[in-house]
Amino acid sequence: MKKKLATLLLFIGIVQQVTATNYYIRIDGDDSNTGLSNTPEGAWRSINTALYGYANWGG
Structure with missing residues (x-):
């Protein structure tokens, strides 16, 4: 169970880095x-x- 959780957290971290955008x-x-x-x-x-424009654009 711990191994699956660690794999899931690693995957989430990688996805967040790939989809990051600088404004x-x-x-x-x-x-x-x-x-x-x-x-x-x-x-x-x-x-x-x-803050507000980005939220309204669905970001």
């Missing part, structure tokens, strides 16, 4: 951007977009 917030960003790039043209401007 960027910058003072010179724009909330209409995707948030996927650490540039003014790609980053969000506000933390609210990261």
Whole structure:
């Protein structure tokens, strides 16, 4: 039983690492951007977009 649990936890950890996405917030960003790039043209401007917008997009 312990071996199965350890295998399951390892699998969950690997899946989480594979599906991780970085989102960027910058003072010179724009909330209409995707948030996927650490540039003014790609980053969000506000933390609210990261917190509330991402939740509304089904992330």
